[in-house]
Amino acid sequence: MSKTVLCTCEDVTVEDVETAIAKGYRDVESVKRYTGFGTGFCQGKSCLSAVADMLCRRADLHGEALAPFTPRPPWQPTELSILASAPVDESAPPVGGVPVSLGLSNRALRPSEPLPARAQVVVIGGGIMGLALAHNLSLWGERDILVLDKSYLCAGASGRNGGGVRMQWGTQSNIELAKRSIELMKGFAGEMGIHIWFRQGGYLFLAKSDAVARRLERSAALHNRHGVPTQILSAEDAREIVPELTMQGVKVCAFNRRDGVIFPWPFLWGYAQSLTRRGARVETFTKVTGFELSQGRVRAVKTDRGDVSCEAVVLAAGAWSPEVAALAGVKLPNQPHRHEILSTEPLKPFLGPLVSVMDSGLYFSQSTRGELVGGMGDPKEPAGMNLGSTLRFLSRFARALIEQLPEAGRIKVLRQWAGPYDVTPDNSPILGRTPTLPNLLQMSGFVGHGFMMAPAVAERMAAWMGGQPDELFTRFNLSRFAEGRLEREDMIIG
Ligand SMILES: Cc1cc2nc3c(=O)[nH]c(=O)nc-3n(C[C@H](O)[C@H](O)[C@H](O)COP(=O)(O)OP(=O)(O)OC[C@H]3O[C@@H](n4cnc5c(N)ncnc54)[C@H](O)[C@@H]3O)c2cc1C
Structure with a gap:
């Protein structure tokens, strides 16, 4: 048994990595996910080579087998206010991005x-x-x-993904499915013996346009008919739930306290x-x-x-x-559509619900580790399988977030990534x-x-x-x- 710390940011020991290898996690990306090594402030710079070395010696992997490993931009922790100042041509579609390896040809x-x-x-x-x-x-x-x-x-x-879990949907089918899922999630840790960090801090939707405000009101009425206690709130009342929000341009909000987040x-x-x-x-x-x-x-x-x-x-x-x-x-x-997302340095707990500005697709929540985790859709994103990460996303997200949460400008982004939405007509x-x-x-x-x-x-x-x-x-x-x-x-x- 070794208590030697291998990843100081996330407090991952040699023993943790050995346990992961013994459980069958034998590639770097899987060990990273299982132990959390490399997800902290140093972004893996100090621990990746040590884990790779352990995989070589304990799991008998060499060379090519140590991939895939995807370094995540930004290459060093960067304040959101700096990212917000990066120029972006909003009229043009995003291009490329830092690619990821899924190890498919390996x-x-x-x-x-x-x-x-x-x-x-x-x-x-x-x-x-x-x-x-x-x-x-x-x-x-x-x-x-x-x-x-x-x-x-x-x-x-x-x-x-962002691990968001909500009952606030626009159709009866989705409301009922989400209600049942949340019920099952509550019992998951006990039944499966694994902690999923499920936290019911609610979902707070913000509407800036009349059309979105009407949509929130319509769906809230549907929720109430199906036993979901969604409340329609004024911007002022919603600030009692998250006092740090500016509510700039917000007409109306919807809040369901039973929604939440899990660690995927x-x-x-x-x-x-x-x-x-x-x-x-x-x-x-x-x-x-x-x-x-x-x-x-x-x-x-x-x-x-x-x-x-x-x-x-x-x-x-x-x-x-x-x-x-x-x-x-x-x-x-x-059709696949890329969606980008990021995670920041950890902060003391301050944010109860997942907050989303429905008009722009901005969303952010605070994980149980304290990080802000958030993403935002890009209306110019073309259909296609693309898991690359862009500076354009960091900049657009940072501006939208700071508009609602000015204090976020001083928070540093630790890593960004992207995943495919699987979009039907x-x-x-x-x-x-x-x-x-x-x-x-x-x-x-x-x-x-x-x-x-x-x-x-x-x-x-x-x-x-x-x-x-x-x-x-x-x-x-x-x-x-x-x-x-x-x-x-x-x-x-x-
Ligand atoms: C950035 C982002 C944020 C999101 N946020 C949320 C959220 O907050 N809440 C929420 O509920 N949902 C969220 N989602 C959506 C959610 O992640 C997906 O709807 C869900 O994970 C889809 O699961 P899946 O099993 O269908 O697909 P996937 O998880 O994509 O799994 C498909 C699997 O198929 C495998 N595969 C593909 N081709 C082959 C092949 N030829 N042979 C063998 N295997 C193959 C792939 O390797 C992959 O592992 C988000 C998605 C993204 C991208």
């Missing part, structure tokens, strides 16, 4: 043992959707489940640990490359580690789902059977809110796959786009 990370030749259910995607579904299927007694992910767990949107990574690990304990398998660094189809069914899933025949396939590959579906000749209307998910391939089940299109929906959606999908009828899988079926039967959700941030 053969050294691919497990060497063969995949099983057969599984009852193959789940494509080890994000929150795939893992939560597999966990729920295992609760229903299904053990022959294989979850495949082309990268490490948490590589997709599920490991890159342990949420995935909790599901992954639970389902593997029950005999299901999760195979990372395993890419689905095609399908064997015959007589209108998927017979096998092809991967870069061999083929797996199966009875049913669930497509839960988030924003990558359209490209995977295309391998089976299925066209999905989802009506901002609602795609669920249920594929009309042309009934044993290919869809579970994608969750835009910027899949994290909070996953527990409830997965619970219902597992029951539905077990034979229980459920209107959700008809309402949100892929067929709705061809039938012109859209399910619009307008309480979208960003």
